[in-house]
Amino acid sequence: MSLPNPPKPYTQRSGSLSLPSKFQVPSFATSNTPLAMKSIPSASSTSLEDNYNLTSSAFTSEFMVTLKDDPQPVFGHENAKKFLKESVIIPLLYPSMPSWKGVLLFGPAGVGKSSLIKSVVSSVNQKYKERIKVHLFECSASGIVNKYRGESEKILKRVFSAAREVKPPQGSPSELLNVSIIFIDELDSIFSSTAHDESSSRLRVELLKHIDGVEAVSAAGNNRVIVVGATNRPWDLGDALVRRFEKRCYIALPGEEDRRAIIDYHLGGVRVGEGVDREDVVKRTEGLSGADLKVLCREASMGPLRRFLVGVSPKDFTKADLAEITPDVLGEVEREDFERAVSSTRRTVGDVKRLEMFDADFGSR
CATH class of the missing domain: 1.10.8.60 (Helicase, Ruva Protein; domain 3)
Known part of the structure; x- marks a missing residue:
């Protein structure tokens, strides 16, 4: 009885090993450069740079709010109205007077914190339209927070830059004074001190740096910038951020x-x-x-x-x-x-x- 021939040992021949077509590995490189060394374009370096370009009008219009001439009235909260008007009016009409660089509005949900700032801005623009033009930039978590590393900080930086560089409407008097209010709604959802992840910490430090720089920019003679924050949970902001808001107004339930x-x-x-x-x-x-x-x-x-x-x-x-x-x-x-x-x-x-x-x-x- 004859035994089958044993399999021959594999010996690599010169050249590359040829595999059937169904086992062929697609070629990703057209040169001898290894695949790991290939540079892959980042989405954050292409589309995001175009969408959040400071010089583009699309970026400014995304955060700037167009206010109505007759906003919904806000009843009560006289103390908060006083602080907001002082922040906007007094430093512009009397440049030698110091101003509040940050105002924090805190209180229960539904008491009109967002409506309050819009009502004050509209009333100032109407009453002092020959002297003052107030621009309102409204920020929220959906507009600032980005999934790409470092992009949230860049967006926040560009918001402050756009607020400093915003121009008055065409045909405005040359003596018109400019002021930009950066309003951050639901402040605790973006800059909470209870969030210990790296991205939240970096973004919180970025905001602290910009609020500290608001006073220096205003003193340099550029557009005055004021930061107004609103929150339902002020205890989640942390001492460092609360201290930056020099005036803290409680928006209570209506009496x-x-x-x-x-x-x-x-x-x-x-x-x-x-x-x-x-x-x-x-x-x-x-x-x-x-x-x-x-x-x-x-x-x-x-x-x-x-x-x-x-x-x-x-x-x-x-x-x-x-x-x-x-x-x-x-x-x-x-x-x-x-x-x-x-x-x-x-x-x-x-x-x-x-x-x-x-x-x-x-x-x-």
């Missing part, structure tokens, strides 16, 4: 007088029945924020429409029918509508006592 004004404002175009006791509604809404009161008024205003649609399907209406549904047809908002709205509207504010303690320790008077 009885402010709640009355807010309710009257949101019911301005609504027909309210004589049986509605507004003073009783004001007293029963203690602890609600301005945003909560807006929801309550909207809930009460839905009462006449709900009664009108009882037993009727919306698909049965034509455009002509919808045009005839006017406030006169729907009727008035009744007492029971407010009763339902007050009982169904829940407060959305957080830890008010902790905010009051922070105000007692660090708030400005």
